[in-house]
Amino acid sequence: MAKTTIQNVSRHLNEEVTIGAWIHNKRSSGKIAFLQLRDGTGFIQGVVGKNDLGEDKFNKAKTLSQETSLYVTGTVVEDKRSPLGFELQISDFSIIQEAEDYPITPKEHGTEFLMDHRHLWLRSKKQHAVMKVRNEIIRATYEFFNDNGYVKIDPPILTGSSAEGTTELFHTKYFDEEAYLSQSGQLYLEAAAMAFNKVFSFGPTFRAEKSKTRRHLIEFWMIEPEMAFMDHEDSLEVQEEYVSYIAQSVLRNCKMELEVLERDLTSLQKIEAPFPRITYDDAIQLLKDKGFTDIDWGDDFGAPHETAIADSYEKPVFITHFPTEIKAFYMKPDPERADVALCADLIAPEGYGEIIGGSQRIDDLELMKQRYEEHNLTGDAYQWYLQLRQYGSVPHSGFGLGLERTVAWIAGVEHVRETIPFPRLLNRLYP
Numbered sequence: 041m042a043k044t045t046i047q048n049v050s051r052h053l054n055e056e057v058t059i060g061a062w063i064h065n066k067r068s069s070g071k072i073a074f075l076q077l078r079d080g081t082g083f084i085q086g087v088v089g090k091n092d093l094g095e096d097k098f099n100k101a102k103t104l105s106q107e108t109s110l111y112v113t114g115t116v117v118e119d120k121r122s123p124l125g126f127e128l129q130i131s132d133f134s135i136i137q138e139a140e141d142y143p144i145t146p147k148e149h150g151t152e153f154l155m156d157h158r159h160l161w162l163r164s165k166k167q168h169a170v171m172k173v174r175n176e177i178i179r180a181t182y183e184f185f186n187d188n189g190y191v192k193i194d195p196p197i198l199t200g201s202s203a204e205g206t207t208e209l210f211h212t213k214y215f216d217e218e219a220y221l222s223q224s225g226q227l228y229l230e231a232a233a234m235a236f237n238k239v240f241s242f243g244p245t246f247r248a249e250k251s252k253t254r255r256h257l258i259e260f261w262m263i264e265p266e267m268a269f270m271d272h273e274d275s276l277e278v279q280e281e282y283v284s285y286i287a288q289s290v291l292r293n294c295k296m297e298l299e300v301l302e303r304d305l306t307s308l309q310k311i312e313a314p315f316p317r318i319t320y321d322d323a324i325q326l327l328k329d330k331g332f333t334d335i336d337w338g339d340d341f342g343a344p345h346e347t348a349i350a351d352s353y354e355k356p357v358f359i360t361h362f363p364t365e366i367k368a369f370y371m372k373p374d375p376e377r378a379d380v381a382l383c384a385d386l387i388a389p390e391g392y393g394e395i396i397g398g399s400q401r402i403d404d405l406e407l408m409k410q411r412y413e414e415h416n417l418t419g420d421a422y423q424w425y426l427q428l429r430q431y432g433s434v435p436h437s438g439f440g441l442g443l444e445r446t447v448a449w450i451a452g453v454e455h456v457r458e459t460i461p462f463p464r465l466l467n468r469l470y471p
């Protein structure tokens with residue numbers, strides 16, 4: 041008899057199969073019981089008839105507790121009403137372990153309770169769907185960059201330098217030296233772009249940010265492409281193509297998950313390049329026109345500002361040319377106007393905020409040395425980065441996409457804590 045998984049039952053129509061599964065839910069009426077089964081690959085309804093299994097087994101089936109693990113044998117039959125299109129007519133089952141009283145029941149639970157049980161909460165239908173969307177975005181990311189000639193490069197996690205300023209660094213000891221957990225692989229990716237032309241990374245990054253918002257994690261995953269011989273405008277084109285690609289891939293390959301998540305599909309269907317662009321100057325004006333009195337030229341945007349700007353568009357919007365002052369040391373100033381940088385943030389629709397930060401990088405040695413002084417980047421940790429401007433410096437650009445914010449937006453979940461298997465938040469390191 042074929043051992044299979046729920047996602048593959050369609051290959052076994054009208055055949056008897058065995059599936060390793062857990063009891064998700066159950067109900068019974070008279071001589072028939074319905075077991076909602078899950079096996080990690082999907083959900084299927086199993087039908088148990090008293091006449092098929094005999095009295096003892098049938099009675100046992102009716103008492104199976106939630107999350108009991110078992111092998112189920114049955115015939116795959118069509119069921120047009122179920123989202124899967126199939127159900128299982130159970131002919132036998134053998135229990136692996138009878139679960140104790142499961143803490144997460146179909147009733148409502150508070151967020152802190154669910155977060156304390158994250159190791160179990162991951163089994164629920166909604167969390168399962170979110171993780172599958174995350175997985176699809178990762179899959180589509182590799183596909184997009186591999187198909188477009190990028191080489192995957194893995195920057196170090198333990199570093200002696202900081203890319204995004206020193207206030208949000210996690211410090212650790214590296215034997216006798218001081219080290220940090222990476223905030224961004226960018227500086228290393230710039231070195232790699234000079235060796236491989238177009239590169240990308242995908243890895244964890246760490247920010248000791250004391251922010252407790254729906255957009256902030258302490259540990260999050262970033263996709264960081266870096267491209268030699270590409271300027272700011274070229275980079276924006278890569279960004280809009282990439283983001284469109286992942287949105288369309290999820291729409292195509294996660295239909296069932298988006299349905300579980302009750303995601304509005306029409307807004308996702310609109311995510312096609314090109315995306316609108318607005319300069320920082322114009323964004324400030326737009327906010328003032330909308331009645332914001334708490335923002336002036338030179339200020340960074342907060343969440344309400346980003347949301348108000350995003351609400352003027354149906355697609356993600358690039359805010360370009362931020363004041364050089366409020367951005368990172370490596371960003372190239374606009375040659376026409378040194379007080380703004382050749383950079384952009386990409387703001388997602390529907391209030392999900394900034395999903396990408398990117399820029400053209402300074403390629404001039406003298407200007408970079410000047411920035412080092414202004415930002416106090418002394419010591420050996422940054423010397424190698426200066427050398428990239430000594431030996432065949434070229435215009436180059438790159439960006440970082442925050443995976444969890446992107447998953448939150450595409451899956452339509454409110455808070456980034458549900459978009460990573462085991463979130464690290466302010467005050468949460470458990471489980």
Ligand code: 4AD
Pocket residue numbers: 203204223224225226247249255256257258260262264265394395396397398399438439440441442443444445456
């Ligand atoms: O804008 P950021 O800080 O840019 C960089 O780190 C650049 N060095 C990237 C590059 O050019 N290679 O971060 C990039 C993205 C943000 O747009 C956001 O999506 C995400 O990373 N991000 C966070 N996501 C969750 N929690 C946090 N605390 C985040 N901080 C940034």
Ligand code: MG
Pocket residue numbers: 385394396397
């Ligand atoms: Mg940013």
